[in-house]
Amino acid sequence: MRARLAPDIRHQVHAWLLLLPAALLLGLFTHYPTLATLWQSAHSTPKGFRPARFIGFAQYAAMADDPVFWQAIGNNLVYALGTLPPSIALALLMALWMNGRLAGRPFLRAAYFMPTVLPMIAVANIWLFFYTPDYGLLDQILHALGFAGRNWLGDRETVLACLIVMTIWKEAGFFMIFYLAALQQIPVSLAEPAAFEGASRWYYFRCVLFPLLMPTTLFVLVNAAINAFRLVDHIVAMTKGGPDNASILLLFYIYEVGFKFWDTGYAAALTVVLVAALAVVALGQYFFLDRRIHYQ
Amino acid sequence: MSAAATTSPADLGTRTGRLDAIAAWLLALLWIAPLVYALWAAIHPAQFAVRFELTAPLTFDNFTRAWTAAPFARYILNTVLMVTMILAVQLALVTLAAFAFARYSFAGREAMFALVLVQLMIMPDVLIVENYLTLERLGLIDSLLGIGLPYMGSAFGIFLLRQTFKTVPRELDEAARIEGCGLLGTLWRVYVPLARPVYVAFGLVSVSYHWNNFLWPLIVTNSVTTRPLTVGLQIFAAPEQGLDWGLICAGTLMSSAPLVIAFLVFQRQFVQSFMRAGIR
Incomplete structure (x- = not known):
């Protein structure tokens, strides 16, 4: 009995030893902080000699009454909805072009993909100048055409749209890659009969390509949605959430509450909401959408 | 990425194929424009930052100043x-x-x-x-x-x-x-x-x-x-x-x-x- 068990136990020990270093780090910086955030969100922020004490859902109650929180949630939704469809549509268009036989494809690929390689903070600096009132490129062009300029990033009406346009530019080329990978797996044999029977390009796209690309679209959609909640570099560099919180996003608000006001308890409650939003996005993929789009 | 791969609908007709090419190139040019612009501003003196004259004098001054400023x-x-x-x-x-x-x-x-x-x-x-x-x-x-x-x-x-x-x-x-x-x-x-x-x-x-x-x-x-x-x-x-x-x-x-x-x-x-x- 013993002789038969021993190798198995050794096998198990080996497996756990292999796993241990990565598991420790994952636990320390993903699972522990997730649970700690949950715990902290039920406590007050320690101040001076006053330690944190249990306050139940008080942080969440405060959050429900916090107009900035609701503004951040609303902005994040607008930002995600404004970024996702155009960047995905552009990505698909780029991929269809790249998959064809256009002249100069290496150049096209480099041009489309380039913004992906740039740091968001560098992109923000370049675009900051486009949006600068009067002196900036956008206003100069408008002036030359005889229109009046405006303070693009300083105006509640336009600030979020400006960030959305910039993000579409930054991300479309990245998503193109996934469509391109998927398109290359679609057999030629599908296109030929369609062409032979005189199917229009639009028909072929709508009835053959697009359904086949659905899993990719979903994958891109989930990633883009996660990015919309995860990336706030450009907010730090361009608007700091302003004017008047018109461009504040949830993670940026967490950053401000946590590191400007040092209100860790409230920041924890906000983080719980952010994590819940990310979980909904990811789980939605598994439980709802995944089932409906598998074409076999 | 092999060229032999698929017959994309792009080459089903040559006229639409050409339109595709033009559109693809226009989008590509639009896509690199911000970077090209940054390069323009970096290699020209300040007064040419928004004046696009081909004869504008080139300078490396911005890079040397940036390098020493930080x-x-x-x-x-x-x-x-x-x-x-x-x-x-x-x-x-x-x-x-x-x-x-x-x-x-x-x-x-x-x-x-x-x-x-x-x-x-x-x-x-x-x-x-x-x-x-x-x-x-x-x-x-x-x-x-x-x-x-x-x-x-x-x-x-x-x-x-x-x-x-x-x-x-x-x-x-x-x-x-x-x-x-x-x-x-x-x-x-x-x-x-x-x-x-x-x-x-x-x-x-x-x-x-x-x-x-x-x-x-x-x-x-x-x-x-x-x-x-x-x-x-x-x-x-x-x-x-x-x-x-x-x-x-x-x-x-x-x-x-x-x-x-x-x-x-x-x-x-x-x-x-x-x-x-x-x-x-």
Whole structure:
């Protein structure tokens, strides 16, 4: 009995030893902080000699009454909805072009993909100048055409749209890659009969390509949605959430509450909401959408 | 990316094919316009920042001024050290963990794997406050190790390599063991070489991610000796510098240049790596 068990136990020990270093780090910086955030969100922020004490859902109650929180949630939704469809549509268009036989494809690929390689903070600096009132490129062009300029990033009406346009530019080329990978797996044999029977390009796209690309679209959609909640570099560099919180996003608000006001308890409650939003996005993929789009 | 691949609808008709080409090129030109513009502003004197005359005098002045106005050399060193350290540790840890998941059956394997996958959805980027407190307890605030530590156990890497290791034929594994290779010897001689393209893919994705990462390093660092390029650039370009656009564009280009040049040189590898990393 013993002789038969021993190798198995050794096998198990080996497996756990292999796993241990990565598991420790994952636990320390993903699972522990997730649970700690949950715990902290039920406590007050320690101040001076006053330690944190249990306050139940008080942080969440405060959050429900916090107009900035609701503004951040609303902005994040607008930002995600404004970024996702155009960047995905552009990505698909780029991929269809790249998959064809256009002249100069290496150049096209480099041009489309380039913004992906740039740091968001560098992109923000370049675009900051486009949006600068009067002196900036956008206003100069408008002036030359005889229109009046405006303070693009300083105006509640336009600030979020400006960030959305910039993000579409930054991300479309990245998503193109996934469509391109998927398109290359679609057999030629599908296109030929369609062409032979005189199917229009639009028909072929709508009835053959697009359904086949659905899993990719979903994958891109989930990633883009996660990015919309995860990336706030450009907010730090361009608007700091302003004017008047018109461009504040949830993670940026967490950053401000946590590191400007040092209100860790409230920041924890906000983080719980952010994590819940990310979980909904990811789980939605598994439980709802995944089932409906598998074409076999 | 082979040219022979598919007959795309783009070449079903030559007239629409030509329209496609024109549209694709227009979009490409529009897409690189911001970068071209940044380059224009960086290599011309300030008065030509928005005056596009082909005869405008060229200058390298913006770059030399930017280089001396901020410790860019130090920032570059910091970024290179940080990125290298993160990647080195990631590769080691991820290889071991992926091997365990791919080739061992142990109690709790599925549960552990599910726990690993949690990180794909809740990245360290999001848990900034608690991770900062953890680093504080470890005494790692304002250190390069502190920037890198939360990312070193990469769920993404484990996932990617596990998939690859699973495709390695068992016979190769057994042959190596019969030849007298130990556990780590087999991993090193059989699995790692076979997974090389995946390592390249993961490496490129990881390097570009951490080269460009900003918010977390901004929170963790507060001195010149630890700040990576992105944070240094942000401080350099902060509005207090005034509206010297050529200077800011020069600084921006300098901090993006290493990655952009690497991308232009290894374009195919970059694109294919991101592709490989995306197919799950």
